[in-house]
Amino acid sequence: xxxxxxxFIREHKxxxxxLEDLIRQxxxxxxxLQASQINRFTELYKMVSAHLATLQTHRPADETTVYLNxxxxxxxxxxxxxSNKSSSQMKQFFLHYFPSLIQARSLFxxxxxxxxxxxxLLGFLSVWKDPLNLSMIMPGTMAENIDPSRxxxxxxxxxxxxxxxxxxxxxxxxxxxxxxxxxxxxxxTVYLMISNGLLVGALAAVFMKSGKSYVFWAYILPHGIxxxxxxxxxxxxxxxMGYRFFVPxxxxxxxxxxxxxxxSAQLLIGTIPLFxxxxxxxxxxxxxxxxxxxxxxxxxxxLLILILYYGYGISxxxxxxPLTL
Numbered sequence: 001x002x003x004x005x006x007x008f009i010r011e012h013k014x015x016x017x018x019l020e021d022l023i024r025q026x027x028x029x030x031x032x033l034q035a036s037q038i039n040r041f042t043e044l045y046k047m048v049s050a051h052l053a054t055l056q057t058h059r060p061a062d063e064t065t066v067y068l069n070x071x072x073x074x075x076x077x078x079x080x081x082x083s084n085k086s087s088s089q090m091k092q093f094f095l096h097y098f099p100s101l102i103q104a105r106s107l108f109x110x111x112x113x114x115x116x117x118x119x120x121l122l123g124f125l126s127v128w129k130d131p132l133n134l135s136m137i138m139p140g141t142m143a144e145n146i147d148p149s150r151x152x153x154x155x156x157x158x159x160x161x162x163x164x165x166x167x168x169x170x171x172x173x174x175x176x177x178x179x180x181x182x183x184x185x186x187x188x189t190v191y192l193m194i195s196n197g198l199l200v201g202a203l204a205a206v207f208m209k210s211g212k213s214y215v216f217w218a219y220i221l222p223h224g225i226x227x228x229x230x231x232x233x234x235x236x237x238x239x240x241m242g243y244r245f246f247v248p249x250x251x252x253x254x255x256x257x258x259x260x261x262x263x264s265a266q267l268l269i270g271t272i273p274l275f276x277x278x279x280x281x282x283x284x285x286x287x288x289x290x291x292x293x294x295x296x297x298x299x300x301x302x303l304l305i306l307i308l309y310y311g312y313g314i315s316x317x318x319x320x321x322p323l324t325l
Contacts, residue, residue, distance in 0.1 A: 003058040009250060012051055016071060019044040023071075026078045045075050063249050063256075066104050066263070073097075098270035099313025105236050105267065108243065112178075112193050112235030116228070119197025120204070127205035137202045146203070148210035172275045175234035179241075179268045186242020193235045218292040221299035222285050227278035229306060230271035237264035277302075 022041045052072055055065040102109060126133045134146065174192070181188025200220075207216035244260035245253065285298060 003054070005059055005062060005064060006250065008051075008055075009064060012048075015044055015047055016051075016068070019048055019071060019075060023074050023078050041075075041079075045072070045079070048072055048075070061104055061107070066101075067259075069100070093266075094270065094273070096313050098266070099310050101263065101267055101270070102233060102310065103314055105240050105263070108239040109232050109236030111239055112189070112232045115190055115193035115235070116197040116200075116232065119194035120201035121197075122194075123198035123201030123203075124205045125201075127202045128209065131206065131209065134202050134206060137198050146206055148207045148212040148216070172272065175231055175268060175271055175275065178231065178234040178238045179264055181238045184242070185245050186239045189235050189238035189242065192238075193231075196231065215292060218295040218299075219286055222295050222302065223278045223282035225299055225302045226274050226281070226306065230274035230278065233271050233274075234268050237267040240264055 019041070022037060022044065025037070026041065048068060049072055052065065052068040055062060055068060059065055123137055126137065138146075174196070178189050178192050181192060204213070204216065207213050241257065241260050241264050244256050248256035281298070281302070285295070290298075
């Protein structure tokens with residue numbers, strides 16, 4: 001049976017608003033709440049939890065489902081505030097909330113991936129047809145230094161922590177730009193996704209023409225799987241902001257845009273550990289003397305870990321109460 005979301009919102013919105021008001025009161029002056037208000041709070045908590053369960057069954061990716069999840073999370077946090085220490089909140093965020101938010105915004109993350117692949121295809125075809133096009137895609141000095149025959153050469157002090165930190169900082173900067181570009185109604189995010197894809201595609205063509213594809217991907221995938229996943233998530237966050245400006249749904253445009261900005265910022269925060277791990281791999285493992293087979297193995301392990309992490313967060317979320325933030 002199809003759920004009429006508009007009718008559902010109209011029937012229950014007053015209860016959600018009432019619960020929001022009680023949450024604010026509970027956080028501000030808990031000792032002044034009357035017994036009847038506490039009882040009402042408990043009653044509303046159960047009712048709205050049931051509403052959330054209904055929407056998770058019929059409309060798991062709907063904006064109202066995300067909204068109710070936030071509301072129930074705040075209510076749960078207000079009731080058990082003393083037991084919810086910051087370390088516990090951080091654990092809940094990264095283990096449960098972040099994967100569930102990725103799931104809710106999977107359409108936009110997937111679109112960011114498609115834009116990247118489109119750019120990659122264009123970059124590959126352009127350089128494959130004419131290698132001189134590489135200088136048009138990459139800055140001149142960078143294009144001149146691309147030499148597939150020297151890929152496996154020793155790389156001096158690239159193993160140093162300073163280089164690893166610089167890589168992490170640059171990757172996080174790209175993600176922040178992809179997120180902030182959502183303010184441009186997503187246009188800037190689209191550009192960043194395509195342009196990054198162009199670079200990777202162009203390089204892939206150069207190395208394939210030289211018969212060095214196996215080496216190239218061995219140096220890209222160990223850190224690239226995690227790094228690109230994080231960039232796609234940040235890009236999806238920026239695209240979602242732009243989308244919400246044009247499609248606010250049943251809520252005021254300004255309110256919906258601000259709420260989408262808050263959610264997108266949470267997605268961006270969640271990618272920071274991914275960039276740290278990717279930076280460490282890129283600074284220490286990628287340029288190391290490990291065999292190419294071992295590097296491919298490491299890439300496979302990173303992919304498996306990402307899949308298990310996402311699957312664990314989603315499965316635990318389905319079995320437990322709405323997560324606490």
